[in-house]
Amino acid sequence: MASHRPRVVVVGAGFGGMNAARALAKVPVDVLIVDQHNFHTFQPLLYQVATAGLAAGDIAHQVRGIFRRQRNVRFLMGRVVAVDWDVHEVALADGTRLAFDYLIVAAGAVYHDFGTPGVFDHGFVLKSLHEAVTLRSHMLRQFEQAAKDPEHLEHGGLTFVIVGAGPTGVEMAGALVELFDRVLPSDYPELDVGRAKVVLLEMMDTVLAPYGARSRAYAERVLRRRGVDLRLGTAVQEVHADHVVLAGGERLETRTLIWAAGIRGHPLAEVLGAPVGRGARVELERDLSLRDRPEAFVVGDMAGAVGEEATVFPQVAQVAIQQGKHAAVTIARRLRGEAGTTFRYADRGQMAIIGRSAGVAELSRRLGGFRFTGFLGWVSWLFIHLVYLPGHQNRVNAFTNWTVNFLTFERHARLILDTERPLEDRASRGTIEG
Amino acid sequence: MASHRPRVVVVGAGFGGMNAARALAKVPVDVLIVDQHNFHTFQPLLYQVATAGLAAGDIAHQVRGIFRRQRNVRFLMGRVVAVDWDVHEVALADGTRLAFDYLIVAAGAVYHDFGTPGVFDHGFVLKSLHEAVTLRSHMLRQFEQAAKDPEHLEHGGLTFVIVGAGPTGVEMAGALVELFDRVLPSDYPELDVGRAKVVLLEMMDTVLAPYGARSRAYAERVLRRRGVDLRLGTAVQEVHADHVVLAGGERLETRTLIWAAGIRGHPLAEVLGAPVGRGARVELERDLSLRDRPEAFVVGDMAGAVGEEATVFPQVAQVAIQQGKHAAVTIARRLRGEAGTTFRYADRGQMAIIGRSAGVAELSRRLGGFRFTGFLGWVSWLFIHLVYLPGHQNRVNAFTNWTVNFLTFERHARLILDTERPLEDRASRGTIEG
Secondary structure, eight states, rough: OOOOSSSSEEEEHHHHHHHHHHTTOOOSEEEEEEEESSEEOOGGGHHHHTSSSSSSSEEEEHHHHHHTOOEEEEEEEEEEEEETTTTTTETTTTTOOOOSEEEEEEEEEEEOOTTTTTTHHHBBOOOOHHHHHHHHHHHHHHHHHHHHOOOHHHHTTTTTEEEOOOOOHHHHHHHHHHHHIHHHHHHHHTTOGGGGGHHHHHHHHSSSSTTTTTHHHHHHHHHTTTTEEEEETOEEEEEEESSEEETTTTTEEOSSEEESEEEEEEEGGGGGGGBBBBBOEEETTTTSEEEEEEEEEEOOGEEEEEEETOOOOOSSSSHHHHHHHHHHHHHHHHHTOOOOOOOOOOOOOOEEEEEETTTEEOOOOTTTOEEEEHHHHHHHHHHHHHHHHSSSSHHHHHHHHHHHHHOOOOOOOOOOOSSSSGGGGGOOOSSSOO | OOOSSSSEEEEHHHHHHHHHHTTTTTSEEEEEEEEEESEEEGGGHHHHHHTSSSSSGGEEEEEETTTTTOOOOOEOOEEEEEEEEETTTHHHHHHOEOSSEEEEEEOEEEEOTTTTTTTHHOOBBSSHHHHHHHHHHHHHHHHHHHHHHHHHHHHHTTTTEEEEHHHHHHHHHHHHIIIIIIIHHOOTOOOOOOOGGEEEEEESSSSSSSSOOHHHHHHHHHHHHHOEEETTTTTEEEEEEEEEEETOEEEEESSSEESSSSSEOGGGGSOOOBBBGGGEEEOOTTTSTTTEEEEEEGGGGGEEEETTTOOOOSSSSSHHHHHHHHHHHHHHHHTTTTTOOOOOOOOOOOEEOSSTTOEEEOOOGGOOOOEEHHHHHHHHHHHHHHHHHSSSSHHHHHHHHHHHHHHHOOOOTTTOOOOSSGGGGGGSSOOOOO
């Protein structure tokens, strides 16, 4: 690695960070990616891990492996907690300090409870692989508990409440009813699995708000037909360990609240010293740099209003990917003494699936404006997600898993692998409680 | 499920329990398998999960899935803590009580520290999937730490000490040096990975004690040639967080002690009210039933001396499998009013591998007594383990992983997935520390 080349520190190995680093391959800089995990997580498929459709490893890819052949990239595992602009260093939680000439912050988003009490104490969210495995384990444990104790079913043990009917909530609800209808009945012949319920709560009066009317109506119809208890215009007031209270005062017994109601920019946004706007997202110059800091960029879910027009882009993978690349290109331009150009989003459209053989896909106008619902929407979704999933072996594994899932209604990954009792197997000092 | 059929409770879903349940398929009984995990763990391959050769899911198979088509089997997730012989019930940790007419206890073994201080506080063992993932994560974290801080390497951060050169220790050592020699150098170009060390300590003066002289010599030669620091006749006196003290007083700096030195019967053995002999294993009648309790059996690693001859069988998968089947057959005989027969072990031999292309396989005399070392031993091992691995998809995944590993020196599963900071991603309430 040549020294004295400018060093670009990239914070976060999500879509934004990975694509920024990749786009810097031929730029004369040294790139250092920092992430708290040693792998990239393919977030759009987290709900499939949570519903046992895919194994955790299928949607993760080790960062060092991805950049094995790109010689100007290094990786460092750690959690960035501050930026010191005076000396141009980022500080990690363990005290390590990393000097940078250019900085790309791509730390993503976190879930936001909007002040609802109990969400993070009793509810589940889906931003990390660990959370997906924890949620899957928790849900399967509810069935094991019900198989052991019929009272559990009577008291909402098999009622699964999802808050927020955006793409994550809708895909989760679709995958859950499919799991309950087609997979678990043969696992639990002693249980009336038909009594397991999926309740999908949405504050607005529609599912998939950003989609067209036809897609929304289709998604709503499919969810209801497949047995999801969809309640529009319904907010959650409080979350407790064994029930939730809805805005009208209604009480729903449940041990499983999945919070997909809304996200906000990663708290790192607040220590950058830049203006933070709606949704805790950082306001940026038109080339995605920070105001008065042309050497620093924010991309992806953390990025807020851009330029004088204050254009706000959706918090989706495509925006993060394109913004990551744009930040890289802008750094290359700065190195050549050129000014940055305005970020423009090339919208390709959006897609979501509602379980087996049912999806909605809306291509953008520049791709012809085609809109599919049903089987074709579902197949398009599978295809696109396979293409974007990083790692050959991940693609092979996901394809194999999906094919087996489709043909056999099996779900290979229904293992309870959480860590409720992490040490119990290590016992060998005398008692069974160990 | 017909009622009034005798109920067989099987404790443990390892090799013994699974094979007992399977062998009861056509016997007019209802079978209830109880295990603390909802999956069978293929223990012989745990070290491959720990060394990133296989993903955790590849060697686990959900118990309910295995018995989907065997209608007289039910499953219950729970931990057995006691047996009440007066009313013929087993008690679970959560208070559930399960009545039985016949009982098969197959709870396996746990690691034994032989009184060595610090083993379970600072060391790692390999009996469960969770432990394998924890060990893998810990070891990879040592490399990440060394990449961040050169001092870590100076103070034993990349010294990996394995205690016990039985099959587990030898296979672990072989897989680790392979990982360090062939896989990690390209992951960590900034590190001198060649300085990572594997130290294999063995109290006896040979590796693979139960094997023939030729296999032992071969294994020893290969381990040494591949760079394992093999120390025979060496015991561990104390284990600390950052070093171990050997019997002679020598101090080895390390953060990773893997304890493969010896096992003892699961502590459940002690609450059965039966005589417990050497290695905390239960002494049994010649048909594997408990003394004076013809309705109760112990099989597998928990089973000790059998019959008046006090025959002791090795604690290996083949014995557990055959004993599980024998207990099932004995129950069928009891139901027909016939006496049980003496358990006889049909020894097929033993095999172990020492990393890539090097293995030892010793077929028993009844299978011709052939002995292979080298590539042929390695291939035989792979073949046998694929055949015995439960679950079609597991077999496909393992085969794919092994092929990719062999051809590309890649290790797909090198993800740090432990739970050192389980809650951090859920933070969204204001601070970055969250």
